[in-house]
Amino acid sequence: MNKHLRCVLVGMPGSGKTTIGRQLARRMGGTFLDCDHAIEREIGCSIKQFFQQHGEPAFRDLETQILADLLRRPAPYVLSTGGGAVVRPDNRALLKAGPPVVYLHAVPEEIHRRIAHDDSRPLMQVADPLAKLKELYRDRDPLYREVARYVMETGRPTVSSLVNTLLMQLELGASEESPVGPEAG
Numbered sequence: 380m381n382k383h384l385r386c387v388l389v390g391m392p393g394s395g396k397t398t399i400g401r402q403l404a405r406r407m408g409g410t411f412l413d414c415d416h417a418i419e420r421e422i423g424c425s426i427k428q429f430f431q432q433h434g435e436p437a438f439r440d441l442e443t444q445i446l447a448d449l450l451r452r453p454a455p456y457v458l459s460t461g462g463g464a465v466v467r468p469d470n471r472a473l474l475k476a477g478p479p480v481v482y483l484h485a486v487p488e489e490i491h492r493r494i495a496h497d498d499s500r501p502l503m504q505v506a507d508p509l510a511k512l513k514e515l516y517r518d519r520d521p522l523y524r525e526v527a528r529y530v531m532e533t534g535r536p537t538v539s540s541l542v543n544t545l546l547m548q549l550e551l552g553a554s555e556e557s558p559v560g561p562e563a564g
C-alpha cells in the first residue's frame with residue numbers, strides 16, 4: 380500500500396464515480412470522499428431540494444468551496460466529484476493543480492441504461508433524459524478530458540476489474556514521480 384496515494388474521479392452523472400471511488404479507496408486503505416455527499420452534509424438537505432429552492436448558481440458556489448476543502452485532505456484518499464464539477468473554470472484550475480484526475484468515460488446510452496430507474500439526479504428530471512445526457516456529454520466530455528491525467532473506458536469491464544486497473548495505474552504513476560531506490564534523493 381502506498382500511503383501517499385490520492386486520486387480524483389471526474390465523469391458524467393452515472394459514470395461510476397461513487398461506485399468505483401468507494402472500492403478503490405478501500406483497496407488503497409484510504410478515505411473515500413464524495414463532494415456531493417459533503418455538500419449534502421453542509422446544506423442539511425438533498426442536492427435535489429437545494430437546486431429547487433436556491434437554483435444552480437448557488438449550488439455551484441458551494442461546490443467550489445467544498446471541492447477546494449476536500450482536495451486539501453491528507454492522503455490517502457479517493458475524491459469523487461459531482462458530475463458538473465468541471466463546468467466552472469475555477470474548479471478546473473483547482474483540479475489540474477491537485478492529485479491525479481481520472482475521467483471515468485461512458486457514452487450517454489450506457490449511462491442512460493444505468494440510471495434510468497433513479498430519480499435522485501435533478502438534471503435528469505426532464506421529459507427526455509437521454510437527450511439531456513447527450514447534451515451534457517457534448518458540453519462536458521472535452522472539459523473532463525482537459526483536467527484528466529487518465530481516461531478510463533467504463534463500458535465493458537466489471538467494476539472490480541476497473542478498480543484493479545486504476546490502482547495499478549496510480550501506483551505506477553506514484554512510483555514514477557517519487558522513485559524508491561538508491562538513486563532517489
Ligand SMILES: Nc1ncnc2c1ncn2[C@@H]1O[C@H](COP(=O)(O)OP(=O)(O)OP(=O)(O)O)[C@@H](O)[C@H]1O
Nearest residue numbers: 391392393394395396397398399461462493533538
Ligand atoms: N462500470 C460500471 N458498469 C456498470 N454499472 C456501473 C458501473 N459503474 C457504476 N455502475 C452503476 O451505475 C449507477 C451509477 O453509478 P454511480 O452512482 O457510482 O455514478 P456517479 O458517477 O457517482 O453518479 P453521480 O455523478 O450522479 O453521483 C449505479 O447503479 C452503479 O451500480
Ligand SMILES: O=C(O)C1=C[C@@H](O)[C@@H](O)[C@H](O)C1
Nearest residue numbers: 392415426461462463501502
Ligand atoms: O451533472 C451535474 O451538474 C450534477 C451532478 C451531481 O453529481 C450533483 O453534483 C448535482 O446534481 C449536479
Ligand SMILES: [Mg+2]
Nearest residue numbers: 396397415459
Ligand atoms: Mg456519485
